[in-house]
Amino acid sequence: MDNTQEFWQKRWxxxxxxxxxxxxxxxxxDYIDTITDKSISILIPGAGNAYEAEYLHKNGFTNVYVMDIAPKPLENFKERVKDFPGEHLLNEDFFKHTxxxxxxxxxxxxxxxxxxLRGKYALKMRELLKPGGHLTGLLIFKNEPSPGGPPYVDTxxxxxxxxxxxxxxxxxxIAQNSIKPRAxxxxxxxxxx
Ligand SMILES: C[S@@+](CC[C@H](N)C(=O)[O-])C[C@H]1O[C@@H](n2cnc3c(N)ncnc32)[C@H](O)[C@@H]1O
Structure with missing residues (x-):
């Protein structure tokens, strides 16, 4: 295990x-509910317990990949969503994924x-998207950056x-329907x- 993997596995x-x-x-x-083609390829990196992947799977999406550098959340997911394809669970470093x-x-x-690594994250996302592909989701922010992390919350x-x-x-x-603590x-x- 490298340092990053060890750090996150310990957290889990x-x-x-x-x-x-x-x-x-x-x-x-809400965004997922607008997608009609359920065969599109979807990656969730740093997925943790991956509730979004479970939602996709239960709603008929067939090409969903769950990635985490720590093995533990993937084991949790396997246990929770028993009929999810095992080969779509990726215990990998996002930055090394192809x-x-x-x-x-x-x-x-x-x-x-x-x-x-934020600049590298953006470039890696571009590399991992097909032309016309979407990076969609949520970024938690603050009006003033809070020191230290993770989480590294910025403006x-x-x-x-x-x-x-x-x-x-x-x-x-700003998301309209965030959960209360993040609204x-x-x-x-x-x-x-
Ligand atoms: C703050 S948690 C978020 C988990 C989940 N997305 C959620 O919202 O509940 C960040 C996750 O990213 C994983 N992670 C951190 N660095 C990673 C990397 N380089 N590649 C893949 N996963 C990584 C951690 O193991 C952890 O599960």
């Missing part, structure tokens, strides 16, 4: 998973990575800098390659 083993809301985030499920997807879903992964203006000129930003707006503090993003 010690149940230090305060980010986990226990179900799929409503702004993301592949191309129609849709990549972001949910508290961006704020989990070192801010020094939405700071986040935006990393995506401008890399992806075509179709939506970057007003999540940007819904929809960016296209």
């Amino acid at each position: 083993l010690n149940n230090k998973t305060g980010w986990d809301i226990g179900y799929a985030a409503p702004p993301i499920t 592949g191309q997807y129609d849709l990549i879903i972001e949910q508290t992964f961006f704020i989990a990575i070192d801010p020094a 939405k203006e700071e986040y935006l800098l990393h995506f401008e000129g890399v992806l075509n930003i179709q939506k970057f707006e 007003g503090w999540e940007v819904f993003i929809d960016m296209v390659k």
Whole structure:
């Protein structure tokens, strides 16, 4: 295990998973509900317990990939969603992954990575998207950056800098239907390659 993998696996083993809301985030499920082609390829990196993947699977999406650097959440997922294809559970480092997807879903992964890697994150997303593919999801922000992390929570203006000129930003707006503790503090993003 490298340092990053060891760090996150420990968080999972010690149940230090305060980010986990226990179900799929409503702004993301609302977006999923607008997708008619259930065969599109979808990646959820830094997926954790991957409630969004469970939602997709239960709603008939057949080409969903769940990725986490820590093995533990993938084991949890396997146990919880028994009929999900095992070969679609990827115990990998996002930054080393290869592949191309129609849709990549972001949910508290961006704020989990070192801010020094944000530019690399945006470029990697572009690499992993098919032409016309979407990066969609939620970015938690604050009006003032909070020191330390993870989570590395910054201003939405700071986040935006990393995506401008890399992806075509179709939506970057405060989510309307966030869960109560995050209401007003999540940007819904929809960016296209
Ligand atoms: C803050 S948690 C979010 C989990 C989930 N998306 C959620 O919202 O509940 C971040 C997750 O990203 C994973 N992770 C961190 N660095 C990663 C990397 N380089 N590649 C893949 N997964 C990573 C961690 O193991 C952890 O499960």
